[in-house]
Amino acid sequence: MFDKRLAEEGRPVRKYLLLTIGISIAGAFLAVAQAWFLSQIIAGVFLERATLKMVWHPLCLILAIILLKSVLQWSAEICAHEAASGIKASLRSRLIGQVVSLGPVYARGERAGELITVIVDGIESLEDYFAKYLPQLLLAAGIPLLILGFVFPQDWKSGLILLLTGPLIPVFMILIGKLAEKKSLEQWQSLSRMSAHFLDVLQGLTTLKVFGRAKDQARVISRVSESFRLATLRVLRIAFLSAFVLELLATLSTALVAVSIGLRLVYGTLSFSVGLFLLLLAPEFYTPLRTLGLNFHAGLSGVNAARRIFEILDLPVAEKQTSEGIDSQKINLSSSREESLISFRQVSLTYEEGETPALKEINLSLGSGEKIALVGPSGAGKSSIAQLLLRFVNPSAGKILVQGQLLETISLEYWHEQIAYVPQNPYLFSGSIAENILIGKPSATMEELKEAAQQSSAHQFIMKLPEGYQTLLGEGGTRLSGGQAQRLAIARAFLKNAPLLILDEMTSSLDSESEYAIQQALQRLLQGKTALIIAHRLTTVRQVDRIFVMERGGIIEQGNHEELMTKQGLYSRMVSEYRGEAI
Numbered sequence: 338m339f340d341k342r343l344a345e346e347g348r349p350v351r352k353y354l355l356l357t358i359g360i361s362i363a364g365a366f367l368a369v370a371q372a373w374f375l376s377q378i379i380a381g382v383f384l385e386r387a388t389l390k391m392v393w394h395p396l397c398l399i400l401a402i403i404l405l406k407s408v409l410q411w412s413a414e415i416c417a418h419e420a421a422s423g424i425k426a427s428l429r430s431r432l433i434g435q436v437v438s439l440g441p442v443y444a445r446g447e448r449a450g451e452l453i454t455v456i457v458d459g460i461e462s463l464e465d466y467f468a469k470y471l472p473q474l475l476l477a478a479g480i481p482l483l484i485l486g487f488v489f490p491q492d493w494k495s496g497l498i499l500l501l502t503g504p505l506i507p508v509f510m511i512l513i514g515k516l517a518e519k520k521s522l523e524q525w526q527s528l529s530r531m532s533a534h535f536l537d538v539l540q541g542l543t544t545l546k547v548f549g550r551a552k553d554q555a556r557v558i559s560r561v562s563e564s565f566r567l568a569t570l571r572v573l574r575i576a577f578l579s580a581f582v583l584e585l586l587a588t589l590s591t592a593l594v595a596v597s598i599g600l601r602l603v604y605g606t607l608s609f610s611v612g613l614f615l616l617l618l619a620p621e622f623y624t625p626l627r628t629l630g631l632n633f634h635a636g637l638s639g640v641n642a643a644r645r646i647f648e649i650l651d652l653p654v655a656e657k658q659t660s661e662g663i664d665s666q667k668i669n670l671s672s673s674r675e676e677s678l679i680s681f682r683q684v685s686l687t688y689e690e691g692e693t694p695a696l697k698e699i700n701l702s703l704g705s706g707e708k709i710a711l712v713g714p715s716g717a718g719k720s721s722i723a724q725l726l727l728r729f730v731n732p733s734a735g736k737i738l739v740q741g742q743l744l745e746t747i748s749l750e751y752w753h754e755q756i757a758y759v760p761q762n763p764y765l766f767s768g769s770i771a772e773n774i775l776i777g778k779p780s781a782t783m784e785e786l787k788e789a790a791q792q793s794s795a796h797q798f799i800m801k802l803p804e805g806y807q808t809l810l811g812e813g814g815t816r817l818s819g820g821q822a823q824r825l826a827i828a829r830a831f832l833k834n835a836p837l838l839i840l841d842e843m844t845s846s847l848d849s850e851s852e853y854a855i856q857q858a859l860q861r862l863l864q865g866k867t868a869l870i871i872a873h874r875l876t877t878v879r880q881v882d883r884i885f886v887m888e889r890g891g892i893i894e895q896g897n898h899e900e901l902m903t904k905q906g907l908y909s910r911m912v913s914e915y916r917g918e919a920i
Contacts, residue, residue, distance in 0.1 A: 340640050342647060346424050347467060353420035357472045358479070360413040364406050365480045365621070369487050371402045372617035380610035414468075421467035429460045432646060438654045440729040442688070450536030451529045455649065458528065459642035466639030469632040477507070477629040484622045488615060492607065495594055495615045499622050502590035506626040509582050510633055517575040517637055524568040525641045531561045576634045583630040587623040594619045677738075678867060679703040679726070679837075684735035686721050686890075695721040697890045698735065708868040710878040712908065713887035719871045721890075723839050726869065727758060757835040759862075761873075763826030765814030770799055770825065771806040773814070777829030789831035792861055794854040795824035820851030827858045838868040875912055884908065 347354055374395045381387035433456060436444060444452070481503050489496035538554050598616055601607035679702065686696040696718045703709055711719040724730050725737060728749055737744040744752070757777070765773050774786055781789075786806070790796040798821055802808040814822045830838065840859065860880075872878045879898045886894035886901065886908045894906050901908040 340643060343463070343466065343640065343643050344471065346428065347420065347471065349427065350420040350423040353416045353423070354467075354472060357413045357416040357420065358475050360409050360416065361472065361476050362479060362483065364409045364413070365483055367402050367406045367409070368621045369484065369618065371399055371406070372614055372621070374399050374402070376610050376614035376617060379613060380608075384609060413472075417468040417472055418464070421464045424467050425460050425463055428463065428646065429456060432456055432460070432649060435650050435652070435654070439652060442724060442729050443652070450533030453536065454529050454532040455642070455645050458532075459646055462642040463639045465632065465635035466643075470629075470636030470639070473625065473629045473632050474636075477625045480625045481622050484618055488618060488622075491611050492598075492615055494597060494601075495619075498590070498594050498597060499619065502586075502593065503622065503626060505590070506583055506586050506623065506630060509586060510579065510630040513575065513579045513582065517572065517579070517634060520568070520571045520575055521634065521637045522641045524565070524572050525638065525645075527561075527565040527568040529645075531558075531565045534558065534561055572634065579633065580631060583627050587620075587627050590623060591619045677702045678705045678707075678740060680738040681722070681725075682736050682738065684725065684732045684737060686718075686725060686730065687733045688730070694733070694890055696725075696732075699892060701885060701892065703867060703869060704882075706865070706867055707883070708863060708870065708881040709883045709885060710870045710872045710881040711885050711887055712872045712875065712878060712911065714911075716889075717887035718890040719887055720841070723758075723841065723869065723871060726839060727756065728752060755835055756837045756839060757830035757833045758839045759823075759826050759830050759841065761841040761871075763822055763829075765810050765817070765822055765825060767810065767812045769804075769807050769809055770802070773810065773825055774806075774828045774832060777832035778834075781832050786828075786832060789828045790825075792831045793824045793827035793858045795821070795828050798824075818851070820855065823851075823855055824858060827855065827862060830862055836867060838863065838866045839871075840868060841871045886911075 378387075378392045378395050378399075381392055436452065436456075481499070485496055485499060488499060535558060538558060595616055598607060598612045602609060602612050681699045681701040684696060684699040684701075685694055687694045699718075699722065701709075701722070711722060713719055721730075725732060728744065731745060739747060739752075766776075771783075771786060774789060775781060777789070778785070783806075787796060790799060790806075799806055799808070808816075810816055814825070817825070868881075870878070870881060872884075878884050881897075883895060883897060884901055885892050886906070888907060894901055894904060894908055896904070902912065
């Protein structure tokens with residue numbers, strides 16, 4: 338089993354792999370020398386009655402060889418694991434970078450637990466492939482040939498037996514490996530499903546408890562775990578069978594060599610020292626082949642994990658130009674004097690081929706300093722426009738212009754520097770409050786951080802916490818209320834101070850006091866900024882310059898509040914439906 342693409346991943350660390358192989362071959366030479374000296378000493382002592390003084394120097398040489406072999410074996414393992422560590426670090430970095438490049442749209446379409454398993458366990462499973470299997474694959478071909486080079490000059494019959502029986506081990510290894518390949522893949526898939534399901538249960542534990550379904554999910558986890566256990570046992574059963582067969586073949590082959598040597602020693606056609614030398618070399622001939630067989634299943638696990646890793650790495654990512662080819666002065670949003678800062682021209686978007694388009698021929702413009710709002714029923718395409726503007730996805734048709742320049746030609750890193758995004762459900766990371774706010778501007782001082790928190794109406798509740806800004810939050814900000822988490826998200830936007838704001842309105846599920854505090858913070862945040870607001874509560878859109886009403890992926894109305902109310906269209910009906918809280 339040899340995976341060309343995995344082998345290519347070893348190119349950057351090939352010096353370590355070659356060093357591992359070279360050291361192991363040097364160890365094989367020492368094994369031959371040890372067998373030679375040992376056979377000479379035993380023959381001298383038992384046949385020629387040599388004294389200790391006579392064999393003292395050869396014994397010292399054997400001791401030195403044993404010590405040197407130990408050092409070489411240790412060095413080979415160090416080099417092999419160094420190579421594996423370098424490859425794992427490179428692959429993990431590229432894999433995480435690929436997931437980040439694919440963006441939130443891709444991540445939401447995958448099970449988080451399965452992705453975590455690939456990034457963590459999948460990469461780790463490559464350790465044995467590169468540290469053990471791949472070097473051993475070359476050694477299994479090289480060392481037996483090296484030993485045959487010493488055996489044939491001494492006794493061609495023993496060499497012929499080794500030459501004929503040696504290939505039986507890899508042949509049986511491949512035959513058993515074919516059976517193990519499917520079982521190993523099933524084991525990996527079972528592990529991915531179990532990890533994904535367990536993470537889903539943990540994240541949805543509150544919902545499960547409220548609806549009384551926690552025990553049902555516990556039974557499901559037990560069933561999934563049992564499936565993984567059985568899959569693992571099937572793989573281990575084959576691994577044990579493989580080890581038994583390979584050990585049996587090696588033992589029988591060595592016995593065949595021993596019988597051949599023994600018969601010729603009886604008839605006096607072979608000297609004792611040569612016969613003993615050959616007998617000591619026979620196990621060394623089969624050892625690399627047996628070791629390859631033992632590592633075959635570890636290599637198989639690495640190959641199965643690599644399939645999923647390369648599947649993710651091969652996903653197409655939209656081309657992104659670097660800022661080196663862009664004159665950043667041409668897209669300085671904060672000082673734009675153009676009437677149309679951002680323009681959508683006949684933009685359509687389909688997330689997956691064959692699906693209903695999320696957006697259909699959208700024409701929309703956003704002027705410098707202008708505040709526009711997108712309203713409409715769920716699924717109308719409001720969030721898709723934000724996804725396009727954030728460049729999490731690219732248009733299926735049409736084009737988006739920024740100051741007359743195609744958006745996709747602008748450096749993604751530079752473009753994101755121009756945008757502050759405040760989502761409806763902001764994510765807070767495990768860490769301190771200060772660390773979470775500093776995501777907006779990692780280089781900010783503590784004074785700047787506190788000023789941003791005051792502007793977002795977050796400073797007051799932060800100071801009431803046990804350790805203020807250094808208070809540690811759990812994953813997802815579990816210690817904070819929804820309104821508090823949203824104020825921290827607004828603080829990030831204040832700290833970043835970007836010229837373009839994208840706000841996924843956050844007041845739809847808040848109490849009146851929290852809603853008022855956030856509305857005041859948003860008004861301060863919007864001053865002097867260009868903003869795109871996705872509105873859920875119609876009370877928030879009366880202050881914007883223009884309102885775009887969306888339905889089924891298209892814009893069906895636009896204008897300010899008064900103009901749209903006069904048209905008596907969808908917007909007017911939406912206001913009437915929510916009149917109790919909208920006006």
